Amino acid sequence: MTQIRFALAQIDTCVGDLDANADKIMRYSHLAAQDHAQVVVFPEMTLTGYPIEDLALRRTFRQAAWDKASWLATELAADGLGDLYVAVGTVGTDHASDKPRNRMVVLHDGVVWAGYDKHFLPNYGVFDEFRIFTAGDRSVVLDVDGARIGVAICEDIWQDGGPVAELAKRDIDVLMTMNGSPYEEGKTHVRHELAVRRAAEVNAPVIYVNQVGGQDDLVFDGGSFVVDADGAMLLRSPMFMEHLSFFDLDTDAERQRPGEIVPDMDPDEEVYTACVLGLKDYMAKNRFRGVCLGLSGGIDSALVAAMAADAVGGENVQGISMPSMYSSDGSKDDAADLAANIGAKYDIQPIEPLFSAYQKQLGLDGVAAENLQARIRGVIVMAYSNSRGLLAVATGNKSELACGYSTIYGDAVGGYAPIKDLLKTRVWELSRWRNRAAAAGMGIGGLHVVGNEQGDPGKPLSGGVMIPVNSIEKAPSAELRPGQKDSDSLPEYELLDKVLAAYIEHAHGCADLLADGFDEKTVDTVMRLVDRAEWKRRQYPLGPKVTALAFGRDRRLPVTNAFRE
Amino acid sequence: MTQIRFALAQIDTCVGDLDANADKIMRYSHLAAQDHAQVVVFPEMTLTGYPIEDLALRRTFRQAAWDKASWLATELAADGLGDLYVAVGTVGTDHASDKPRNRMVVLHDGVVWAGYDKHFLPNYGVFDEFRIFTAGDRSVVLDVDGARIGVAICEDIWQDGGPVAELAKRDIDVLMTMNGSPYEEGKTHVRHELAVRRAAEVNAPVIYVNQVGGQDDLVFDGGSFVVDADGAMLLRSPMFMEHLSFFDLDTDAERQRPGEIVPDMDPDEEVYTACVLGLKDYMAKNRFRGVCLGLSGGIDSALVAAMAADAVGGENVQGISMPSMYSSDGSKDDAADLAANIGAKYDIQPIEPLFSAYQKQLGLDGVAAENLQARIRGVIVMAYSNSRGLLAVATGNKSELACGYSTIYGDAVGGYAPIKDLLKTRVWELSRWRNRAAAAGMGIGGLHVVGNEQGDPGKPLSGGVMIPVNSIEKAPSAELRPGQKDSDSLPEYELLDKVLAAYIEHAHGCADLLADGFDEKTVDTVMRLVDRAEWKRRQYPLGPKVTALAFGRDRRLPVTNAFRE
Structure with a gap:
């Protein structure tokens, strides 16, 4: 009988910040070893951060x-963790083509073991991997104390065939996967169903470790x-927090012993x-x-x-009426x-x-005069941003952005737009949910998110309410001319949002x-x-991009990239 | 002996504008037939425009x-051009996967002949094709009056192997290629060398038809x-103009008869x-x-x-001091x-x-006060744009954009940035070239570009000079504080531009x-x-994008897309 203890290290990394990512890998490896894990597995591209976009193309x-992976292997051994198998994601190089690979390496006994290269490279939706990486072409089984561990990286389990199909023939005891799977509503259950399918295919348990945290716009x-x-x-494991879970594999058992299963979140709370x-x-x-933003009421x-x-406490929010x-x-x-x-x-x-x-x-008159008001506000918000080092956040929702009910260089000003993916009706739902949570005692910062895991109820809210009821219930208006209402220009949001979902998303x-x-x-409107x-948005594609070659080539680097050559 | 006359139809299409593109295909087919062509070949994705990005993913x-290709085949036959072979690029569908293909079809005898699908799908630099299309998997030889015509689409000839390697074994009389190859300095000669290599490989002449015109940022x-x-x-054929050239293939001749060969352009004139x-x-x-822009001197x-x-005549330029x-x-x-x-x-x-x-x-003080001046100017430029329907153009060059010597929402405001890919030293070179051209008699609009092919010297310039010599020769300054010079913040441009080229482009x-x-x-600076x-640019990624799904998915549509569902 072989028993292997796996630690699932669900951590938040930063693209390009090799030092900080390596330090975090060290810390979680120590925690895993303290609880007697033999294998610790981290998310996809742990060491480099993910997604690294064209940064992978830079040889330096x-x-x-x-170099950092080698340092890490040496340090782990020096700290007495040479026996631990540390499965880390990083960028490799295919020496035949000199192109990057999306790679899993195993740090063990002071050495970086040549690893497994991701086979299926997603290149749809938010993913650009085929652009960047060369595909791996062989499946890998690790032997740890006699247990046969098959490995896969993210998209490898989403596509039929490839490495998982090969592993199905290789008599593995467990399929261990590292993932960088971005959040979408309802995706939790899609991932579960997928893993169940793969578990049946390889006839073994599937370990699924996912990245946590925000990275650029994901x-x-x-x-x-x-x-x-x-x-x-x-x-x-819980959502939205860093977490270390343990799974004990018994290679002889018919069924494995269950551990802690965190229940589903409320859908509004989740979003x-x-x-x-x-x-x-x-x-x-x-x-x-801190942030600054216009508060219109x-x-x-x-x-x-x-x-x-x-996210950062009310005292770090600068509202500007x-x-x-x-x-x-x-x-x-x-x-x-508010x-x-x-x-x-x-x-x-x-x-x-x-x-x-x-x-x-x-x-000016007409729309030009309306835009002027929005742009004056944009200049003021950016003045606060520049003079106080605050992030200007844009407050547009998806319904108004989709319909062009917004002014470029005006209310669209900002480095981050937290609700740009929420339709207006969802904005109302989430506001009502947040007020219910406040009434139930959840203060500011009471959410369970990365960096905030203590689980206390947060800083009390004055009066136990967060968002003024009036802001939720009144008829929406841009207030750029006398008596203006959103419904003068747009269908009612209940209807509009349904059409937008069908037209844009489907x-x-x-x-x-x-x-x-x-x-x-309505369809015509x-x-x-x-x-x-x-x-209009295409006519003003939001300013010039800096390009890498003479005409039109973009560096395509990630936003938050701490790497300096 | 078989003689085949090919017409090379080098045209400018618009992404999504199926009607206008089809009309242009009709017009050039008539011109080709008038000059007794048997085959007319158009650029890559002629009918849809190129690059069409995620628009290809929309089933509608x-x-x-x-439907438009079928209409075109019918109309050509109705106009008496049923005998002509019209090779047109369009989007197809792979019925097995329901995914798009980058396709060449041949319109002949009133019918759309099932065509050839591009095999190599570039997914580097400005290209996203693997993201969008399914690859074709077979080579195609057309038989026209006994002549064997092998076909390929753009990237197919840039990669070794694939359809061209197959065609090399199929005894073809000519390799006919349709291309959408964007401009880069020096690329003309790279294309020629490539074609020479492929001609040797297939042991036959190579016809290379390229798209002409601006599309989005290409x-x-x-x-x-x-x-x-x-x-x-x-x-x-000439660069930068629409053009119809003819090539007479004699399948029995050892060597083909040469036609008109347009000489190289001056490198400054070309850029x-x-x-x-x-x-x-x-x-x-x-x-x-028309355009509007700030004129600083x-x-x-x-x-x-x-x-x-x-581009559009001085009378359509609104300068604002x-x-x-x-x-x-x-x-x-x-x-x-000026x-x-x-x-x-x-x-x-x-x-x-x-x-x-x-x-x-x-x-405000310091940089915030400097940015305020730039942003006030941005608001004014956009007021002209909104109230008069003019395109605001940004005037930043690549050196200053790369070094952050620019204000977001300020001088970076604009829908198009004509010189964003030119280093500062190149800006001076092109200015001097334009003044030399003016002195030699080239007035406004005297360039040979699409829509302007008459070849006249253009509208005379007052005094025979275009750009004030003083603007070229004085030390550059942003004039945002007393006595400010670019060289206070940046190395001298002669040196800076060399380092930028090495650091960014190479x-x-x-x-x-x-x-x-x-x-x-210098390197450190x-x-x-x-x-x-x-x-900084990443912190302010130029405003929110509208996304198609809940979190972070972008529509990725082209900028100039005339298609309405």
Whole structure:
């Protein structure tokens, strides 16, 4: 009988920051060894961070990653952890083509063992891997004290055939996978079903270790798990937190012993927490301590401010009320209430004097005059950002961005847009959820996310409410002209959001939308709005990119990349 | 003896504009038939435009492209051109996987003949094809009156093996290729050498038809050509213009008869013309009639204004002088002179009153106060853009963008940045070249580019000079504080540009740069500047993107896409 204890090290890395990532691997390896693990497995591309985009193409970076892996193997042995098998993701080089590979190496006995190269390189949606890496072409089985451990990296288990199909013929005792699988609503269950299928295929338990944390514009949700050969869930780690779980494999047992299984999260809590973690890590990895944003009294800026308070504390949120001649008293009160609820710093910067000064020279009317107001606000927000070192956050939601109900260089100003992927109806739902959580005692920072794992209820909220009820319930308005309402320009959001989901996310064309049961007028309106917005957004593709070669080639580097050559 | 007349139709298409592209294919097919061609070959993805990015993934678009190809075949036959073989690029569908293919079809006798699918799908630099398309897996030989015509699409001839290697065994009389090869300096000769190699491999002449025109942020330069089996150049079309050339293949001849061979362009003229064509087509395809830009009196805005005048005429250029308290009289004069030289509209909008109004509220100093000036100018430029329907163009060059010598939402504002890929020293070179061309009699619009093929010397310039000599010769300054010079913050451009080329374009790391012979202090300064700029640019990734799925998925549509579902 062979018993092997695996540690699943669900950690948050930073792209390019080899030093910090290596230190974290050391720390978790020590924790794993303290609890008598023989194997510790980390997420995909642990040492380099993930996704590393074109950074992998730089030879100097690959050399530095190799040096760091060697250092790590030596240090682990020097610390008495030479017996531990440490499975780490990193970038390798295919020496025949001099191209990068997405590689798993095993650190053991002071040595970096040549590892396994990812075979299936996803190149759809957010993934660009075929662009960057050369595919591996062989399956690998590790022998640890007589146990046969098959390995795979992320996409390798999503595609039929390839290394998993080979492993099915190689009589393995367990399939150990490292993953960098970004969060999507409902994806948890898709991953589980997939693992159950692969477990049946290889007739062995599947260990699934996922990355956690925000990286650039992606959020990785963790939620690592183990399923048995018969599909039973044996272990499940929490989402959105760093975590170390243990799984004891008994190679002779018919069934493995189950461990702790964290239950499902509430769907609203899950999405809200994903948004907060994305913002929190964006700030940490780009070294911002605080945020600034315009507070209009509307629901979008209120929700973003609440998320920012949950991410970095209300005292690190600078709210700026920028009323115009068209702002209602109610809006100003709602903005002030929100700032008070979350304990934010709060300034009032009226834009009327600035608007008048511009108008004296320019004499604009119509949409140009509306955009001018939004752009004056953009300049003020960026002045706070520059003079105080704060991250400006944009507060646009997906419904208004999709319909072009937004001003480029105006309210679209910001380094991060926490709710850009939320339709307006979801903004309301999450606001209501956050208020319910507040009423139930969850204060600011009470979420369980990376860097915040203590699990205390957070800093109390004044009055036990976070987002002013008025901001949730009133009719949305941009307040850029007298009496303006969103519904003057857009269908009601309940309907609009359904059409947007079908048209944008499910790529339904006109005929499909009519077949979906939407009426002709609405379909025509929404398609016209979205296409026009897309067109406008394309006309102003948000400023020039710096390119690597003479015409049009982009460096395509990740946003948060701490590597310096 | 078989003689076949080929027409090489080097045309400019628009992504998504199936109607206009089909009409152009009709027009060029008629012209080809008038001159007795039996085969007319168009560039890669003629009907859909290229590159079409994720638009190919939309089923409704593929259906529309298929319908349009059928219509075209029917119309050609109805017009009496049923005997002509019309080789057109389009998007196909792989029915097994329901995924798109990059396809060549042949329209003949009223029918769309099932065609050839591109085998090698480039996924590096500016290309994303593996992301989008399924690869073709067989070579195709067309039989036209007994002549055996092998076919290939663009990347198929850049990679060894694949369809060309197969065709080498199939005894073809000619290799006919359709291409969408973007412009890079020096690429003309690389293409020729490549074609010579493939001609030897298949032992037959190679026909190379390239797309021409600007599409989004790429420029296609045309320059179609034919090389003989022994590598002799037989034919060469002009660059940057639409053109129809003819090649007579004699399948029995040892050597083919040469036709017209257009000579090389002057290297400065070539790059200048590429920039003008890119801007001209960006405007046309996004339906802008005019541009607006800030004219500072410096060389960057002067060169961009000159390019804009060459693209759309000086009368469609709105120059805006926006002097501050730090602007010298010389700068104001140089801006006015430039505007007069090119016949641009010219307004003066002092920013002092606006700056004072902001400062009364914000009290900024240092870089924040400098950025404020740039952002006030950005707001003014966008006010002109919004109220008059003009395209705002950004005037930043590659040296300053790479070093972060630029303000986001300030001077970086604009929908297109014509010189973002030119290092500062190249900006001076092109300015001097344009003045020499002016002195030699080339007026505004005298360039040979698409839509401007008449070849006249253009509209005369006042005084025969375009760019004020003073703008070329004075020391560069941002004029955001008293006495400021670029050289306060940056190394001299002659040196800086050499280091930038090595660091950015050739991916040299620190050790490489020292080995290149640059001194340690300069290397340290430039790397620090570039990395810091990259970091800053990443912190503000230029506004939120609209995504197709819950978290982080982008539509990745092309900029100029006229398709409506």
